[in-house]
Every structure is written in structure tokens, then in C-alpha cells.
Amino acid sequence: MPQLRQDIVTGKWVIIATERARRPHSFSETKRIVSKKRTTCPFCYGNEYMTPLEVLAFRDNGEPNSSGWKVRVVPNKFPALIPEGKPELIKNGIYFTMNGVGAHEVVIHSPNHDLLLPLMNEKQIELVLKAYLIRYKELSEDPNIKFIHIIINHGKEAGASLDHPHSQLFGLPIVPNFVLDELDGAKRYFDKFKKCVFCEIIKKELQDGKRIIEETDKFIAFEPFASKLPFETLIIPKKHMESFSDMGENDLVDCSKIIRNTMKKIYDGLNDPPLNYWLHSTPLRNNHEHYHWHFEIIPKLTTTGGFELGTGTIINTTLPEECAKYLRNFNK
Numbered sequence: 001m002p003q004l005r006q007d008i009v010t011g012k013w014v015i016i017a018t019e020r021a022r023r024p025h026s027f028s029e030t031k032r033i034v035s036k037k038r039t040t041c042p043f044c045y046g047n048e049y050m051t052p053l054e055v056l057a058f059r060d061n062g063e064p065n066s067s068g069w070k071v072r073v074v075p076n077k078f079p080a081l082i083p084e085g086k087p088e089l090i091k092n093g094i095y096f097t098m099n100g101v102g103a104h105e106v107v108i109h110s111p112n113h114d115l116l117l118p119l120m121n122e123k124q125i126e127l128v129l130k131a132y133l134i135r136y137k138e139l140s141e142d143p144n145i146k147f148i149h150i151i152i153n154h155g156k157e158a159g160a161s162l163d164h165p166h167s168q169l170f171g172l173p174i175v176p177n178f179v180l181d182e183l184d185g186a187k188r189y190f191d192k193f194k195k196c197v198f199c200e201i202i203k204k205e206l207q208d209g210k211r212i213i214e215e216t217d218k219f220i221a222f223e224p225f226a227s228k229l230p231f232e233t234l235i236i237p238k239k240h241m242e243s244f245s246d247m248g249e250n251d252l253v254d255c256s257k258i259i260r261n262t263m264k265k266i267y268d269g270l271n272d273p274p275l276n277y278w279l280h281s282t283p284l285r286n287n288h289e290h291y292h293w294h295f296e297i298i299p300k301l302t303t304t305g306g307f308e309l310g311t312g313t314i315i316n317t318t319l320p321e322e323c324a325k326y327l328r329n330f331n332k
Helices: 024-029 122-139 177-193 197-208 249-269 306-311 320-328
Strands: 003-006 013-016 056-059 069-075 089-092 095-098 103-108 147-154 166-172 212-215 219-222 233-237 275-280 294-299 314-316
Touching: 056 122, 069 122, 103 122, 122 147, 122 166, 122 249, 177 197, 177 275, 197 212, 197 219, 212 249, 212 320, 219 249, 233 249, 249 294, 249 320, 306 314
Parallel strands: 013 314
Antiparallel strands: 003 013, 056 069, 069 103, 089 095, 103 166, 147 166, 147 275, 212 219, 219 233, 233 294, 275 294
């Protein structure tokens, strides 16, 4: 029988339609993404002149904006947001607009055109996370920026326009609605029970075990109880941390391990699917002790239909417990 499950954070309902369910292994039958190297790829060695000047790079040798780097961060050449100006709210009759002031940067994971996160070693992923953390803290000093969002789009179906593995970092002058929903839900729970809802979720998942796909000393990766889509995965620190910027050196090491192992399970188990990955952290310069930062990973395995778009209620055709069991069987 189909089952409705409620997201304890946002209060939104998801329908788990077990009668129409696909078995988890059937998602691995999709064609693996094949990256085709282009000699004009702006993110490859020798093409540094094709990008804006770097704002951060880790390199053992070479001059700035030249080869020799391991991870490189540059402003996006075609930015969705720009650092110049002020994000003033402008009223136009019944409508409102705001200047697109903020930041839009690219974190190039490595000079290797085909080296995906699940194929990296933990040291290289640690450098990527370190780049995230440095730029996160530096952009947090900009008073125009209220929220920092970091994403990966892997595969054309997930919105990637360049094959070379990279992340995008956005500094937004607003707090997105999806994050506001999580903040509101977490605040309601905290006000009622005086506990962080995410910490309670972690405790429950560790007790049950059946939705966990990977665990380290400091992090867990699991399929949420009310998963919106097949193989939706959360990576979250066990210790309460409201902001990504709270991470220490040991946390970075452990986080790189769980990201690599989790992404490798998804890569192997689902045949390198298109996917989206993002960071949800607390808004800047506000106290949100009830919030708990985390990464979310959504493989693009299904298509959203009229029911979902019209009602805002998702139909998920797979049980998260079965998805977790399937992925646990894949080696690290």
C-alpha cells in the first residue's frame, strides 16, 4: 500500500508509492556519463587565460593564473550575480525587484578533465573542501551577502554546461525559500522540544541503521525517511554545527572521507548518474542555534510530473530503506 511520510523538518509530505516501485538496481541501467575532453576547455592546464583571474589556488609551483595548481577558484565568466552595487529593494507597483548583487565563483576541482569526486583520493577532496571553507569565510565578510550556496551539477540532465568537474559558489543577497522552510521547521521543533531536529534525526538514524549508507567518526550519510526522490542522500556532521564555517581541520579530513565514499557508492551503484549536490548552511550574521548544516545529493533518475508541480507533493517510487541497503553493498 502507498505510504505518506512527513519531513520532520519542513512538515511537507511525500508519497512513497511502493506499488509502482522500481527496484533500486534498475536505476543502474542508465547509460554512464562519458566526458569528452575538449582542447579548449577553460578549466584544463594551459587554458588559465580563458578564465577570469583566480581568487584562490593551491599550487606547488608556477605563477598565479598559470599551470601547476591543484585546486583553483575563479569568478564565473558568466555570473548570475555580480559584486558591484547594492542589493536595494525596488517597488514597481505590486511587484518588487532587487539588484543582482552578490558573488558567483567556480571551484575547479583538479586540472584533470575527467577526475570526478568519487574517483579522487581523499587528499584532493580535502583540498576542494578547504577551498570551499576559505571562500565561504571570506565572502561572509561582505555585508551584501546573506547566504552562501555551493553546488555541483554533474551531467547535462543535471544542468552542467562544462564537463570538467567543478563546483559553483553563490553569494546571495537573500535567503532562499527552501532554506527558510528548513529554518522555520527547525525553529518550531526547537521551541517545542528544546532540541535540534537534525541532531534528533541523526540519533534516530544511528539507532535504526537501515537508512544509513556510510558512517565515519564525525559524519553520517543516509537516505532521509521522507526522501523526495530515489537515492536522495544527506551527509551531515554528527556534532551539532549550525554553520559550514564551524568546521575544523579534523572535520575537513573526515568530511572528505565520507564524501568520497558516499559519492563512490552512488557512482558505482547507479552507473555514474547525473546528479545535483549542494550545501545548506545557516544564513550569515544571524544566530540559528537550532539549525545544522549538511550536504544534499540528488541523483537525476526520474522526471517531475504534473502532480508534483501542481501540488508540491512528491511521489517517490522507491523506499529509502531499500535504496540505502542497495548502496551499502558497494565497496568504498
